[in-house]
Amino acid sequence: GAVVSQHPSWVICKSGTSVKIECRSLDFQATTMFWYRQFPKQSLMLMATSNEGSKATYEQGVEKDKFLINHASLTLSTLTVTSAHPEDSSFYICSASSPRQGNIEAFFGQGTRLTVV
């Protein structure tokens, strides 16, 4: 199957700083990628849809100025958590589908665990 890779796998940052998370499709081009957030013991919640070459679409309640998404190429989307606070500590996961494989299944990255101290 197709491979989606996230970097870093985990990060610890100080409150008030910004953190960038990368999501790459390694062997296919993805015009659309998705960002999810998962708090402990909870399910994944869709945050935003990342569109190559255009603005991201954010779900209701997700602050677009706090969670900056850039999808500058067909294989890379980035999520920047700006002015991070402890309540932003979470597991962030991206996904994409592969046109080559019929766009049937979503391929997920391994996730990035963000801890804000």
Add this chain to the structure above:
Amino acid sequence: DAKTTQPNSMESNEEEPVHLPCNHSTISGTDYIHWYRQLPSQGPEYVIHGLTSNVNNRMASLAIAEDRKSSTLILHRATLRDAAVYYCIRRRKDSGYALNFGKGTSLLVTP
């Protein structure tokens, strides 16, 4: 609103079959039924999907009720590596690829 209902948890012995149920009583004719699973501290992975007919692949089988209001994911021989949270998801054919995850079923496999 995930619009699917699953038991919070299930338990199985290793090497035995596991039947994970899912109710989707309000499913429409164009909704596919997808199953994903998430191992601890990992991103989800695709398991199987179907529309009307039962489906088999190397990971599992999917049995879909004739009225499509429920489905069952079948793991034929559970292994310890199958311990995960299993998500049953309705996906509209024309909805794109964003997935609406419910709470899923946490499967415990004991040796």
